[in-house]
Amino acid sequence: MESRYAVVHYAEIGLKGHNRGFFERTLARRIQERLQDVGPASVERLPGRLLVRLPRPIPETAWVERLRTVFGIAYFAPTIPAPKDLATLTEIVLRHLPSEPVPSFRIRASRADKSFPFTSQEIERHIGAAVQRQTGWRVNLSEPAWEAYIEIAYNTALVSFARHRGPGGLPVGVSGRVGLLLSGGIDSPVAGYFMLKRGCEVIPIHFHSGPFGDWAASEAKATAIVRRLRPYGMAPWLHIVPIGEPQRAIVLAAPAPYRLILYRRLMVRVAEELTRREGGLALVTGDSLGQVASQTLESLAAIEDAATMPILRPLIGMDKVEIIERARAIGTYDLSIMPGEECCQFLMPPKVVTRPSVEAVREIEARVEIEALVRQALDQAMRVPVGEAASVLLPDAHGSEHPRGA
Numbered sequence: 001m002e003s004r005y006a007v008v009h010y011a012e013i014g015l016k017g018h019n020r021g022f023f024e025r026t027l028a029r030r031i032q033e034r035l036q037d038v039g040p041a042s043v044e045r046l047p048g049r050l051l052v053r054l055p056r057p058i059p060e061t062a063w064v065e066r067l068r069t070v071f072g073i074a075y076f077a078p079t080i081p082a083p084k085d086l087a088t089l090t091e092i093v094l095r096h097l098p099s100e101p102v103p104s105f106r107i108r109a110s111r112a113d114k115s116f117p118f119t120s121q122e123i124e125r126h127i128g129a130a131v132q133r134q135t136g137w138r139v140n141l142s143e144p145a146w147e148a149y150i151e152i153a154y155n156t157a158l159v160s161f162a163r164h165r166g167p168g169g170l171p172v173g174v175s176g177r178v179g180l181l182l183s184g185g186i187d188s189p190v191a192g193y194f195m196l197k198r199g200c201e202v203i204p205i206h207f208h209s210g211p212f213g214d215w216a217a218s219e220a221k222a223t224a225i226v227r228r229l230r231p232y233g234m235a236p237w238l239h240i241v242p243i244g245e246p247q248r249a250i251v252l253a254a255p256a257p258y259r260l261i262l263y264r265r266l267m268v269r270v271a272e273e274l275t276r277r278e279g280g281l282a283l284v285t286g287d288s289l290g291q292v293a294s295q296t297l298e299s300l301a302a303i304e305d306a307a308t309m310p311i312l313r314p315l316i317g318m319d320k321v322e323i324i325e326r327a328r329a330i331g332t333y334d335l336s337i338m339p340g341e342e343c344c345q346f347l348m349p350p351k352v353v354t355r356p357s358v359e360a361v362r363e364i365e366a367r368v369e370i371e372a373l374v375r376q377a378l379d380q381a382m383r384v385p386v387g388e389a390a391s392v393l394l395p396d397a398h399g400s401e402h403p404r405g406a
Contacts, residue, residue: 005053075165079159
């Protein structure tokens with residue numbers, strides 16, 4: 001089916017009170033941004049839903065591809081606006097019956113405008129009887145093979161023939177801005193996804209071991225991950241911070257088991273300043289409790305001690321299998337497992353302390369000129385634009401480079 005209209009339903013936004021209009025307007029803006037490559041969209045706010053209109057019809061697959069990545073949408077459907085007239089609605093349904101017979105069907109109606117002279121059940125029975133007379137198909141109210149949806153809004157009626165689930169959550173932009181410590185691993189991209197789902201603008205910040213190690217592959221992989229998350233609303237730029245020199249300074253001054261904790265405290269301080277410059281209010285990490293040595297409660301407390309902003313950890317209660325499943329679903333998993341050294345792998349000590357005390361960490365960090373290292377990292381940080389459709393060169397499993405769409 002081709003259509004220039006789609007009806008969009010939200011769920012969580014419907015629970016809002018006097019500020020619901022703000023959420024609806026933000027959702028409308030995000031929909032327009034997501035559809036801009038197929039034409040300028042207008043969005044009309046109807047009670048409990050939005051009506052999206054494009055200047056020309058597009059295939060249903062194009063609607064699905066774009067709107068399924070817009071947070072705030074519960075479900076949506078390409079639709080046909082129609083007069084609020086039962087005979088006209090019946091004629092539209094009959095005109096759009098499947099070309100091949102189906103084993104069963106169902107008509108579903110809802111009536112926001114209670115002044116319409118027919119109830120939802122009466123609409124369903126009337127149109128369903130017309131379909132049966134014309135086709136002989138069987139009605140199945142629980143698991144139909146084909147459905148038609150009739151919505152009686154206040155100023156129009158809407159006829160749809162397929163509903164598609166959206167990602168849910170809140171539209172990006174209603175919950176403030178956060179900085180994401182984006183490694184090249186599996187977890188942090190998923191953490192960024194979940195913060196986008198909660199309505200945050202997410203600013204990705206990637207640390208690599210430059211000028212040492214395989215920093216170029218690490219940077220390319222992080223860029224590809226950001227591009228993959230752009231349709232969900234990730235910021236169109238990436239902060240890249242080389243910290244190889246500060247890491248080397250920490251190695252010279254700190255006992256080996258504490259170095260990883262000090263690396264991460266350094267990154268928290270740098271990420272805070274970059275986030276603050278972007279107007280952000282919190283940091284986000286991909287920590288999952290107990291997954292690795294640096295993610296015990298004691299280690300997390302020692303790292304967070306360096307922060308002045310809240311550190312949000314949306315994956316804290318998820319296990320690795322759950323995180324991988326989500327990474328596969330959003331398309332970041334294959335990118336995350338590509339070769340590319342993470343900054344904390346550079347100068348990784350053979351043994352990492354798992355139960356550090358905050359006091360011990362502070363005492364060891366005092367041997368390091370931490371403020372000077374933070375300034376050094378910030379001086380080398382770059383804010384790099386990230387496109388949505390470009391490809392990057394990533395090494396494959398055999399070490400050769402090839403373009404990888406993001």
